Amino acid sequence: MEKRIRDKADQWLVLRESGKGIRESFGETGMAYVQWLLIPGSPESGEIPDELVSRWNALLLQVFARTDRYRKPEEELWEDLRRILQDWDTWEETENDVSQIFLENWAVPRTSHFVGREEELARMRKCLSEVKILILFGMAGMGKSSLAKEYASRFQRAYDRAVLLPCERGIRDALADDSILPVRGLCYVPQGKRGELGWYCRKKLNRLREIITERTLLILDNLDDLVDSYFSRICQLPCRILVTTRMKPETPGIPAMEVGALKEQEELWESLAERTLKPEEKECLRKLSGLFGDNTLLIRRVSRRMLEYQGDLEAFQQEISQMTDLDDLFHLRELGVTEQQVMREASLLPLFGISMQEFQRYSSRASLGTLQKLERKGLLEYDGKRGWLSLHPLIRSHVRTVLGVDCKSLGSYLHAFAREMKDYWNFLREQKSHCHQYILALLKALPIETQGLEDLFVLADFLWQMGEWETAEQYVRRLYAFTREKKGESHRYTAWAANLAASVYYNQHRYVEASHWHRKAWEAYRDCQEKEPFYEALYLAKYSRCLWWEGERKEATACLKRAEGIYLTAIAEEPKIRRNKSFLVNLYIEQTRRCLEVKEYDQGLQWCRKAEHLCETIGAGEATRAFVCHDAARLLRGKGERERSSAYLEKALLYAEHSMESGDGERRAIQRDWKSWEKQE
Incomplete structure (x- = not known):
């Protein structure tokens, strides 16, 4: 399919020279749009990068828009097509070039102050020239990671590419994380389906198996679980593999080398x-x-x-x-207040570190002078040339034990980070990748405490949104148990934790579990002494889902009407507060979709009009408008009003293209409806 589109697009550019308009060249009928539309991740789109697919589909939308309002001038459309094909050519030239297939990876800078180990390096070079895999093992702090990085740097001419894979959280999570192992043309977009992380890992492994050769060096750093199920799969790749671990390996057939004391x-x-x-x-x-x-x-x-x-x-x-112990050696308690705080904050970093610029966004005390001072004391690893900050696992563990890393000591730091994360979805992809790792490191290290609880809720909410389903499920259950014990059965925090658990299950389409937690959220909030109208209506609306799924439709509708009344009263009392109006739109969308489910099209259109009017009033985002227009299109289609339905669907498609990720479930549903309805006509 991708080859056919590429050849056809070249023909369209030739037709341009004959004076034909761009829509005429593509094909006059709506079926032309259906024929050439690409859905990211589908077999038809092949290995084309999602970014190119999105640009291609956006061009089709412009070409086949039914009104001039949504169309660019003819010359701009031809220019967009030319640029897409130019980038397509660049992608095709590099897709099988292993030196280009991995995006920039911080992998193998030489460790500062590396000396000696010439004998070990020579043995490693000889071994990896004869076999595929070598394991370096030894006590923590002996220099295994430094030795692996030095090997990659020293013998870089023997390889087309060397990539470091930090395995702190296991091979599967490291493999799936595009910030650690980015591969051109692949992008993990969580859809809320069970097993999707494993599916993406297998997809990436298959892609790696196709593109890498024995001239690729893969370093599995800090892999302390050599029976990891993914280790055997990694070993099947045709590249050279270097493993560092604290465990003495018991892997028959794989050579191992102990890293002992430094002679020099x-x-x-x-x-x-x-x-x-x-x-x-x-x-x-x-x-x-x-x-x-x-x-x-x-x-x-x-x-x-x-x-x-x-x-x-x-x-x-x-x-x-x-x-008498390590505390005496590191003198952590002798550090100044600022230095101790920076060490606490640094102990929350991902194992492979973070850029100085990223760290300073959340740590007001992380001045260059302080970091350099700690680096001179041998407590931090700071690379001034790259602006990269990291902490040795042994020191990190000791900092957490001696200085204590808790929400109270990191209150302002945690609050600043959580506040920054509220704008997460507007970050660039690289920023998102770093924050993804950072959130996981924070939540893994910080105990759940009353101080900073609201900020922990904010960060925990991102776990499922980032596709960390298993981690999210475990963490929100811990949050719920903690709040119920410390705050009681009827408390806003207990309700918040239950609602968060419901979101995790709901977005995995596990509706039975979601219903259970929605009920818990409403029961926890229902008897609170100080209720906020916003949350009362929110939990009540979600509780109505439980009743709807259980077949109690009259009670469910009554709950939703009561929630609507709470929102309308709150809006009348405080009309400037936007969030009440925004969630009222969501409530109307919920009502609309229930009407769709039971085929009450006229009633559904009434709710849809309310949602559409409120969207115009508050200037709702394009993603919300895409939902509303899509629902209107389906309702009108159900009534047999095809022309109005198609107009709404076209608007929904435009809004979705402009505001949703290429793999978003709603966007794909809109695209599928467009294709199927055009075929029917």
């Missing part, structure tokens, strides 16, 4: 000090290195600490001799 410790000390050490300093460090099991990370910290004493080795040795 004196070179590391001098690299960290950026000067030649005195003989007495070397002797001091040599004695101390044995105390820490030759752990590279701890040696780095000891070296940094010695430099802070500025030559007073006696005082330094006395301090070291009194150490």
